[in-house]
Amino acid sequence: xxxxxxxxxxxxxxxxxxxxxxxxxxxxxxxxxxxxxxxxxxxxxxxxxxxxxxxxxxxxxxxxxxxxxxxxxxxxxxxxxxxxxxxxxxxxxxxxxxxxxxxxxxxxxxxxxxxxxxxxxxxxxxxxxxxxxxxxxxxxxxxxxxxxxxxxxxxxxxxxxxxxxxxxxxxxxxxxxxxxxxxxxxxxxxxxxxxxxxxxxxxxxxxxxxxxxxxxxxxxxx
Numbered sequence: 103x104x105x106x107x108x109x110x111x112x113x114x115x116x117x118x119x120x121x122x123x124x125x126x127x128x129x130x131x132x133x134x135x136x137x138x139x140x141x142x143x144x145x146x147x148x149x150x151x152x153x154x155x156x157x158x159x160x161x162x163x164x165x166x167x168x169x170x171x172x173x174x175x176x177x178x179x180x181x182x183x184x185x186x187x188x189x190x191x192x193x194x195x196x197x198x199x200x201x202x203x204x205x206x207x208x209x210x211x212x213x214x215x216x217x218x219x220x221x222x223x224x225x226x227x228x229x230x231x232x233x234x235x236x237x238x239x240x241x242x243x244x245x246x247x248x249x250x251x252x253x254x255x256x257x258x259x260x261x262x263x264x265x266x267x268x269x270x271x272x273x274x275x276x277x278x279x280x281x282x283x284x285x286x287x288x289x290x291x292x293x294x295x296x297x298x299x300x301x302x303x304x305x306x307x308x309x310x311x312x313x314x315x316x317x318x319x320x321x322x323x324x
Contacts, residue, residue, distance in 0.1 A: 112155035129195035136204035156290035173211035
């Protein structure tokens with residue numbers, strides 16, 4: 103998958119100015135550099151990733167509680183197969199610093215590992231489980247216990263996550279640019295509640311999924 107495919111389509115459709123495609127293209131080099139370091143430090147392959155052509159704003163239960171979400175681990179399915187992806191939003195890739203992008207890339211990798219550990223142990227939590235569907239909810243920060251498999255051994259992951267991910271992604275400069283240059287400029291923005299940030303996965307896709315060999319070794323997946 104071309105990580106920039108959705109951005110280019112949005113530009114061709116007139117939804118995003120061409121200048122932001124160029125900014126995102128420059129940011130992609132920061133992403134690939136960060137992914138290379140994650141793979142080297144963990145010994146495992148990074149999941150499929152892409153740049154989405156919009157900003158994501160998460161609104162909480164409180165009317166005045168909202169935050170910009172710059173990246174998400176997203177398990178998807180075509181009905182039979184499980185497809186594990188990482189979504190990096192256009193504002194992150196276009197406006198984010200090298201360290202901030204590296205932190206987001208590393209953070210979503212830990213979500214990916216944690217999700218796979220839940221699959222391995224058959225302990226994915228859900229609000230409803232039937233013979234056909236598992237509703238996989240978003241993983242809370244406190245549930246990243248699987249991170250110990252690589253986090254405690256990787257100075258790179260420790261550094262980039264400690265710098266930017268304490269109580270969420272901390273980057274005031276990125277927040278300001280995203281608000282002024284993207285959201286307030288009327289560029290594509292998705293507003294959602296935590297309950298909307300979920301995906302329904304067919305049971306057959308869950309049961310049939312087998313990670314690639316390097317991830318299997320890392321997770322001790324037998």
